[in-house]
Amino acid sequence: MKSLQLTEFGKPLQWKELEKPEPKGSEVLLKVDACGVCHSDLHIWEGYYELGDDERMYIADRGVNLPMTMGHEVVGTVDAAGPDAKTVKNGDTRLIYPWIGCGNCKYCNTDRMQMCLSPKSLGVFTDGGYSDYILIPDERYLVNIDGLKPENTCSYACAGLTAYSGLKKIMPLEKDETLVIIGAGGLGLMAIQVVRELTPANVIVVDIDDKKLETARQIGDFATINSKKEDVVEAVMAQTENRGTSAVIDFVNTTETSSGAFSMLQKNGMMVMIGLFGGKLTFSNPVATLKNLTIRGSYTGSLTELRELIDIVRDKKLKTIPVQTYPLEKADDILQKVKGGDIVGRAVVKPS
Ligand SMILES: [Zn+2]
Ligand SMILES: [Zn+2]
Known part of the structure; x- marks a missing residue:
């Protein structure tokens, strides 16, 4: 062979x-x-x-x-x-x-x-x-x-399994809650493809590439944010009437995306770290306590x-x-x- x-x-x-x-x-x-x-x-x-x-x-x-x-x-x-x-x-x-x-x-x-x-x-x-x-x-x-x-x-x-297993870790999410998906590359698109089978929540997709965001909108009825053009935390706050999001799944997981993910979480929120692009997350420990947050990784x-x-x-x-x-x-x-x-x-x- x-x-x-x-x-x-x-x-x-x-x-x-x-x-x-x-x-x-x-x-x-x-x-x-x-x-x-x-x-x-x-x-x-x-x-x-x-x-x-x-x-x-x-x-x-x-x-x-x-x-x-x-x-x-x-x-x-x-x-x-x-x-x-x-x-x-x-x-x-x-x-x-x-x-x-x-x-x-x-x-x-x-x-x-x-x-x-x-x-x-x-x-x-x-x-x-x-x-x-x-x-x-x-x-x-x-x-x-x-x-x-x-x-x-x-x-x-x-790609599919990693996206699916990551999504399952944040379920259940109700209709009145928001899920932010960071990254619309291979994994992000897999998550976008299957997310509606798991939750009726409001879904916002974030990427720096309009072409990838367009592909996301063709797959389903999702709001999108181009984080190169907009401040992603402000945009998520604006789209959630300042409540923030119940969950974030970060398929990029750099210093920048993970810190944005942390900042947009509402009380009892969870962020799932998946991407391997490299970086470090720094955050205020009392915020994690007071908001009862969960920060976790997910591998395949x-x-x-x-x-x-x-x-x-x-x-x-x-x-x-x-x-x-x-x-x-x-x-x-x-x-x-x-x-x-x-x-x-x-x-x-x-x-x-
Ligand atoms: Zn792989
Ligand atoms: Zn073993």
Whole structure:
């Protein structure tokens, strides 16, 4: 099999001819149909996360060993299943849950594999989908997507799941409450697409790009704020009769956006930090106490949540976010486009 591998942080990906694995036990080998290019692929490729104040967290220190095949948003067709795999057969098309753990800890045993302390996430710690084939350690990580297109569905494994799990953490929200969604990139658009299935609340979408805000308005009936042109806190206050917002989900999560998010929260409000763009939040501790605020992070989501999300997408026939498809050979160029913020919706690669 041919894989496009990360062999050195920050350097062009390299083609490697690898032996096609034969699945053992309940392992499954899939032929890759489509693989989303995620913003976190860019961080893995660069080799670090920005922590704010010029500090960095290095990927190599988190247990990522090179060479490694990136790509964690994968749909594939079953090519071969191990002798103990009972739920899939050759030719089945499946979405892969990539946030795999050790399989034997309190998190893995309670459907929170994404929190495992010995993570084996596909495309992050073990080989992922920038390849023509991908090996999955167990059939239970495969999600049935019958009736859905691979290129439109692959990004639910990360972008969609992260948005959905983040939204679920702030529910329930009533009709007379406000939710602010910061960032209308891949994740933000996924949240916008599914939010109406979770709450009738007033939703305000914030971004610095009018094109992305326009895309948000095409998906649903949302108010929008361009934070490059307006003071976002003032604008939210104006739109909520000075009450502020019950919840903010911050898909950007820089020093600037998180501080705005904190300032616009009303009593009992919650902000969920998701973006990995880097930064630091500074706030007055008594304000958090007096307003009874919750500030929390959210990282990907569970296998059950991914199955729930796919059921919603299928049953409610959700409008898909815009997807641009490229040959896998273009992965390096696409990572640069992602870096420049030039992708509306999601870029997806397909092996030729
Ligand atoms: Zn575990
Ligand atoms: Zn991702």
